[in-house]
Amino acid sequence: MIKNGAQHTKSLRDGREIYIYGQRVEDVTTAPAFRHSVASMGKLYDFQAAPENQALMTFETGNGARANRIWQLPKSYAELVERRHALEAWTELHGGFMGRAPDHVASCIAGMYMGLEVFEEYDQARASALADYYHYARDNELYLTYVIINPQADRSKAANEQKDPFFACGVVDQDSSGLTVRGGKMLATGGVLANEVFVTCIQPMREGEEPYAISFAIPMNTSGLKILSRKSYEAQSPEIFDNPLGAQFDENDAVLYFDDVKVPWERVFINQNTSMCARQFHATPAHVYQNYQAQIRLMVKMRFLMGIARKTAETNGTLAIPAVRETLGQLAAQAAMVEAFVYGMEAKGKMRGAYYIPDTHLLYSAQVLTQQLYAQVTTTMRDLAGGGLIMLPSSVADFANPEVARLIEKTQASPVTDAKGRVKFFKLAWDALGSEFGSRHQQYEMFYAGATFVTKGHSFRHFDWDRSTGLVDAMMAGYELPAVS
16 A cells, blocks of 8 residues: 555654754644644655556556655666656655655665665675665655764864764664664754654765764664754744745754664664775765756756746736846756756666666766756846845735735735735745745755765766767877978
8 A cells, every 4th residue: 555644644653852942842743843844745645645646656566566666776768767757746746845855865775776786795684684675665665864974073084083983973882683873963854754764974984984884774763863953944934825835845954863872783784884885875876866866856946946937027027028038048948957967867878787777977967067056046036036025024914904904905016916916926936045944945955965076076087088088089180290391
C-alpha cells in the first residue's frame, strides 16, 4: 500500500527530541512552529497515494509491490525521463521551495546502491548493510534527511584539531553490536519532517580524521539524538495569507547533536575510512543522481518564479512597456537554461553497469551557473516589482478594520484585480523574493551544492579537456612557420 499523508503524519509522532525557542517540542505535527509544513508534506504523500497518480508517481519493485519513483533505478533514458516526470509533479506542489523533500536523499541512497560494487570492494558486510537499507527505506517509504557537513567552528583546523575533539560527530566506541557516536552535524534541512537521517561527511578529510569518516542511517527518534532547530518562519507567520510560502513550506534546518548515540552494525555503511567517505559519493552515481534531482527541483522553482515575474507586470499594468518585455525575455531565457541543462544531462547520459545515469559534466556545469543565476533572477524580479513588494498592509487584520479596509481599496489599485487580489499576489511575491524565508532560499540556492570553488572544481575535473585541446592541436598541425628563403 502506498503511504498517504495521514500515515506520514502519524509516523512523526515518535517521541523525537526537538528543541526550539528553549523548549522541547512534544508533537511536531501540532506545534505552531511546524504544523503547516507537516501538513504540506502530507499533501505530497496524499498526491502519490491518489489512484489517478499512482502510474505517474510509483513503479513496480519486482516483488509484487509498488514504491515511489524517488527510489527508482533507471535502466534506460526513457525510465530516467519517466522518473523525472514524477519528481516534477511532486515538486510543483511546493513550487520548488522544499529543497530537501523526500526525493533528494532518496536519490542519494539510490545512487549509492547503483554503485554497490564500490562498497563491496571496501567491505562486504557494509555493502550488505547498504543494500538492505535501500530496500528497507524504499519498501517502507521512508522520508530521509541527511547531515553531511561538520559544524563550522575553526575551519582552518581539522575535526580532530578542534578544542573539543567531538565537536563534530565521530566514533567514541565500537563493540559487537555497533558504533557509539558523539558530536554535532549540520544541516538537517527537513529533519523535523523526516523519518530517518543519513549521517556521513562529504567534506575532504585529512589524516587523523578517521573517527569522523563514518556513514550510517538511523531514525530521528533514536535515543540520544537531539534536534536543535533554527527559528521557525512558520511560527512567525500565523496567517498563511501574509506569508503563503514561509507559513506552508518552511522545511526548517537543524543542527543534530549525537549524545553517545548507538548505531547498530546493520545501519553502518562506512566505518572510519576517509577515502571511502569520498568514494561513496563520487565513485558511485550518488552525487550526480542526488544533484540531478536538485536541478529538477530548481527547474520547477524557476517556472514558479517566472509566473511571479509575469504576474508582476500584469498586476502593475506594465506588460506592454518594451523595457519590461525585454526584462521578462531575459528572465525567461534564464529559466529555460535550467530546463535545458536537465534535458541535456538526460539525453547525454550513459549506462553505468545496469543503470542509466545523467551526464556528469552537464550536471556540474548547471551547479556552477545556477549558483550565480538565482541571485541574478531574484534581483531582476525585485527591480521589476519596485515598491509594490513593500507597499503592503501589515497583515490580514487590516482587512478586518472597515476604515483601514476602505483605504486599502483606494491605495492598492491594479488594472487586472481588486485590492485584495493585488495584496494577496504581492504578499506571495515578497515571500518568494525578500522576506526572511525568501532570503534563506537565496542563501540556500547559493550554497546547497557546496561553496562555489567546490562546484567549479567538479566542473574542471569532469570536462573533456582532451577533446578541446585536441581541436586546437589539430588546427595547429595544419600550418608551420614559413621556410626562410
